[in-house]
Amino acid sequence: xxxxLPPEIEGGSxxxxxxxxARVHGSLYTDPSIFAEELRKIWHRTWVFVGHESEVxxxxxxxxxxxxxxxxxxxxxxxxxxxxxxxRCAHRGLQVCxxxxxxxxxxxxxxxxxxxxxxxxxxxxxxxxxxxxxxxLELGMGxxxxxxxxxxxxxxxxxxxxxxxxxxxGAAKGEIDxxxxxSPDGQVKLDAGWLRHRTRSNWKFLAENETDGYHPQFVHGxxxxxxxxxxxxxYSDNSTAVTRNLGDGHSENDLRPEFRxxxxxxxxxxxxxxxxxxxxxxxxxxxxxxxxRRMIEGAPHVMIFPNLFIAEIxxxxxxxxxxxECVQYATAVQMAGGHELxxxxxxxxxxxVGPAGMLLADDTEMYERNQRGVEMADPEWLDVRRGxxxxxxxxxxxxxxxxxxxxxxxGFWTHYKSLMEAxx
Amino acid sequence: xxxxxALTELPPxxxxxxxxxxxxxxxxxEVEQFLYRExxxxxxxxxxxxxxxxxxxxxxxxxxxxxxxxxxxxxxxxFDNRNRISTRMKxxxxxxxxxxxxxxxxxxxxxxxxxxxxRENAAGGVDLEVGANFMALESRPRGNELWGGRVTYxxxxxxxxxxxxxxxxxxxxxxxxLPTLGFLI
Numbered sequence: 001x002x003x004x005l006p007p008e009i010e011g012g013s014x015x016x017x018x019x020x021x022a023r024v025h026g027s028l029y030t031d032p033s034i035f036a037e038e039l040r041k042i043w044h045r046t047w048v049f050v051g052h053e054s055e056v057x058x059x060x061x062x063x064x065x066x067x068x069x070x071x072x073x074x075x076x077x078x079x080x081x082x083x084x085x086x087x088r089c090a091h092r093g094l095q096v097c098x099x100x101x102x103x104x105x106x107x108x109x110x111x112x113x114x115x116x117x118x119x120x121x122x123x124x125x126x127x128x129x130x131x132x133x134x135x136x137l138e139l140g141m142g143x144x145x146x147x148x149x150x151x152x153x154x155x156x157x158x159x160x161x162x163x164x165x166x167x168x169x170g171a172a173k174g175e176i177d178x179x180x181x182x183s184p185d186g187q188v189k190l191d192a193g194w195l196r197h198r199t200r201s202n203w204k205f206l207a208e209n210e211t212d213g214y215h216p217q218f219v220h221g222x223x224x225x226x227x228x229x230x231x232x233x234x235y236s237d238n239s240t241a242v243t244r245n246l247g248d249g250h251s252e253n254d255l256r257p258e259f260r261x262x263x264x265x266x267x268x269x270x271x272x273x274x275x276x277x278x279x280x281x282x283x284x285x286x287x288x289x290x291x292x293r294r295m296i297e298g299a300p301h302v303m304i305f306p307n308l309f310i311a312e313i314x315x316x317x318x319x320x321x322x323x324x325e326c327v328q329y330a331t332a333v334q335m336a337g338g339h340e341l342x343x344x345x346x347x348x349x350x351x352x353v354g355p356a357g358m359l360l361a362d363d364t365e366m367y368e369r370n371q372r373g374v375e376m377a378d379p380e381w382l383d384v385r386r387g388x389x390x391x392x393x394x395x396x397x398x399x400x401x402x403x404x405x406x407x408x409x410x411g412f413w414t415h416y417k418s419l420m421e422a423x424x
Numbered sequence: 425x426x427x428x429x430a431l432t433e434l435p436p437x438x439x440x441x442x443x444x445x446x447x448x449x450x451x452x453x454e455v456e457q458f459l460y461r462e463x464x465x466x467x468x469x470x471x472x473x474x475x476x477x478x479x480x481x482x483x484x485x486x487x488x489x490x491x492x493x494x495x496x497x498x499x500x501x502x503f504d505n506r507n508r509i510s511t512r513m514k515x516x517x518x519x520x521x522x523x524x525x526x527x528x529x530x531x532x533x534x535x536x537x538x539x540x541x542x543r544e545n546a547a548g549g550v551d552l553e554v555g556a557n558f559m560a561l562e563s564r565p566r567g568n569e570l571w572g573g574r575v576t577y578x579x580x581x582x583x584x585x586x587x588x589x590x591x592x593x594x595x596x597x598x599x600x601x602l603p604t605l606g607f608l609i
Contacts, residue, residue, distance in 0.1 A: 192497060193488065194488075194499070195500075195501060196600065196601035197601060197603075198601035198603045200603075221518075222520040223521075226515050330499070332499055343434075343496050343497065346496060346497060346499060347496070347503070349499055350495075350501075353499075354499065355501050355602045355603065355604050356501050356502045356605040356606070358521075361523035361606055362523050365522040365604065365606075368566055
């Protein structure tokens with residue numbers, strides 16, 4: 001493991017020393033005490049992506065989810081309200097909900113039969129005279145303190161106080177808007193199941209890589225080459241795409257400049273309008289003159305801090321397990337109303353992502369080699385300076401870099417540092 | 425123009441429908457020898473040899489969550505038709521499919537081989553459906569992985585040769601996070 005603290009820099013906070021404008025320290029990825037601090041200050045505090053409302057469409061639907069180290073149950077109560085229950089009995093700590101998903105208005109702990117409503121409220125306990133009768137205990141399942149959603153994307157914050165989801169998402173909301181704006185009825189679903197990819201790497205390598213436009217030509221050259229994919233060119237030295245720091249730790253690879261120059265609808269999806277006529281007609285009906293622009297510009301490629309990555313037609317939910325391990329949950333975007341793009345998006349996602357994906361298995365190989373690398377002693381630092389000398393500010397006030405620049409990573413680290421410097 | 429709804433209809437899932445009687449002309453020993461050969465080609469990363477076993481209507485399926493949901497409407501680890509098998513082989517043969525470069529060291533055991541029944545195919549013939557269990561030990565630079573599960577094969581005799589039509593691999597741990605699966609399972 002790299003040294004816990006770089007010795008040559010003094011003064012400032014601990015994270016001033018570890019997170020610098022052009023480099024970050026290797027111990028950020030290997031030190032278990034930093035990971036424990038991240039759980040407290042990031043994962044148990046900020047808004048974390050958990051799932052999607054379309055996974056629990058009906059009253060009393062539920063599905064088990066992970067929020068960092070917490071096993072949670074996402075429920076929709078009889079009135080349609082969402083809850084994130086911590087899957088732990090108030091009596092002896094067991095997991096109350098065993099099934100992965102289902103429909104039930106209540107959960108019964110197998111150990112002593114304590115029963116909870118799907119809002120977390122304790123409904124009853126057997127042989128109640130032992131507690132002086134019914135309704136004597138002011139106990140319930142734990143709950144993720146705040147639950148909110150944006151266009152169906154459900155987030156939870158274990159902190160009762162803090163910025164609202166709206167404030168947390170900030171400019172990244174516009175990217176979710178872009179995604180749902182490619183659906184003729186303005187909604188997407190994440191109901192195609194999840195691939196679960198175990199990754200022996202610190203979670204931050206993934207968050208940094210998602211908008212790293214420098215790697216695709218190298219890591220994915222094998223698949224771009226054999227399929228004749230034009231994606232590689234979007235991330236070349238000549239690309240007009242930009243990397244944008246959206247603030248609040250969020251970043252994107254904005255490929256629209258490239259797609260606008262081609263001005264070909266559905267090029268972003270690797271197809272042409274005549275091959276998806278039903279979708280194109282539905283878009284024109286829904287959005288009129290604006291449909292063409294939407295279908296030319298395509299879907300976002302955005303990393304939303306700390307764990308939601310929207311990669312055009314795939315959605316990733318990254319959850320940490322330990323300092324050197326995380327899980328990537330990945331699914332295909334589906335459009336409400338079930339039209340012809342959905343099967344294509346499932347098929348493309350199966351080919352690209354998950355443990356055998358022809359793209360993501362290679363990214364994951366890099367993450368795992370990253371992790372092995374930062375366990376080496378020297379050099380202690382990782383370099384994040386690419387493009388620092390050629391950044392500019394766009395019309396909306398965001399810092400942008402070239403397609404292959406590390407502008408997104410630097411935005412990640414600025415926000416990371418601000419959260420880690422906060423009081424416990 | 426094709427209507428939107430017409431395109432949403434799913435074909436039956438590939439493992440739907442009833443089996444018919446075991447077709448004539450199959451010897452269990454011959455079937456086993458074929459399965460062992462397929463396993464050896466996969467273990468030894470003989471991509472060309474392995475790919476040549478498949479028919480043109482090939483289907484190579486590794487679902488998640490037990491037997492899996494419909495593979496056209498939900499995600500699977502692998503759901504390859506013949507074209508995608510070919511793409512997968514071309515990618516790995518570049519030598520820059522980093523998830524498999526260097527390739528895994530691998531050996532698997534196949535057991536409990538059982539002729540299950542016949543499966544009617546689109547051409548009007550009947551393929552042989554075979555079930556087996558397997559266990560594979562994979563060694564990679566960052567450690568070993570143990571893989572195990574149930575395999576369902578469909579086999580067809582083409583010009584006197586046995587060919588592979590369908591292979592579905594239900595991993596015993598496919599309800600949990602899986603590590604990278606870069607080799608031919």
